Amino acid sequence: MDYNELEPKIVFQYFKEISNIPHGSGNTEEISKYLMNFAKEHNLKAIYDSGRNIIIFKDGTKGFENSGPIILQGHMDMVCDKVPDCTIDMSKEGLTLCTDGEYLWADGTTLGGDDGIAVAYILAILASDDIPHPPIEAVITRDEEIGLLGAAELETSYLKGKRLINIDSEDEGIFTAGCAGAMIYTANIPIEFENSDNNTLRIEISGLNGGHSGIDIGKQRENAIKLLGKILYELSQDCKFSVCDINGGVRENVIPKQAYAVICIEDTSKLKDIVKNIKSELINTEKDLKITFSETEISKKLSKQSTEKIITFLTNTKSTALKFNNKNEVLTSLNLGVVSLADNTFRASFMIRSNLKNEKEQQSDILDELVLSLGGSFEHSASYPAWEYAENSKLRETMTAVFERLYDRTPKIETIHAGLECGIIADKINNLDAVSIGPNILEIHTPNEKLDIASTKRTWKFLIEILKELK
């Protein structure tokens, strides 16, 4: 199938132009130039704001001159990933687009349908002269994929719109109407070492399912660090031992699959019983769980008090979904993502998420109290606000009515337990009415990413019909 035959032609034409420009996160200078140039060529006012985002303005068409503006929003950066034998240098070269008429993908690499398709739709609307629409404020942010960086610095003072359609969802037929805010919470607890000449044992947990600390936190997956904490706690009820080292997890936003502790212990029979029980409890849910022992030599161990501190900390902190709404969607969660021992400090960091405004602060207050009681200190960082679900949304009502008319079914309204740019933008614009939509894209952020072409066509029609309704 010839790419140039794909419909809607104008959308796929812009998608191709974007795909020819390398635009991975952190590498958005070229694509920004292209977008500013596009605005100039079409005689549209455009701003490159101090957050390095682009805002392009277009007047309302005939009959819509005095309508309230609509903000159309997507992000210009993409996740770059490729298969091992792919020779494309994604920082310098464009993508090789492939299609069978049903799907669009890039040969050997991510496609950047997330979120290039939003940019293509927006440019097609801005370039059109036959689509009726209210005044448009097109917001194309940078570096969404590496922490919503552009949105965080977006200069919303340039915007008059109170309605926003974000085009960064990957499921046609699902309207996202709320998202979680988040914060990274780091605890530093001082510890003391003593010399040790006993043999030491390394206990290692691996093979857990893991997952995203927001999207997968309600799925009752085991956390390797918490599991290790459970083993150490149960052991401490019957045996004397010291912790020599402890380490686990990779990042705050990932449920840890792996963790280990090195302990100094004489009799290991109790430990083996505990581990046997845990393995049989988890045999159905964590099929690939491995808990292994190996003898090692370490010349230092923690003092009795320091060992107790770590066990108290691991036993008294939660790492799970804490609150749900009536649709069983997670509202508030904690993920203990990383622990380590270094420089006489036990360091532990969490991702705290909540779809409710003040709850992440409540959770951090609870942690503060525990950390202070153990003589430690804490840091709160990378905080961003929740986009709370609004019971009443005029935009969502209008979009639902248009969707029902076109598709003959009702869209699903969802909130997600992860961060979206809508959350950050909604925090900066009072009473912003926002909805997030998008065409079907499969396996985003992987070299198998595929854009559904029929869905892209339907979503284009849907967008055009919505604009007509926004008088």
Ligand SMILES: [Zn+2]
């Ligand atoms: Zn995206």
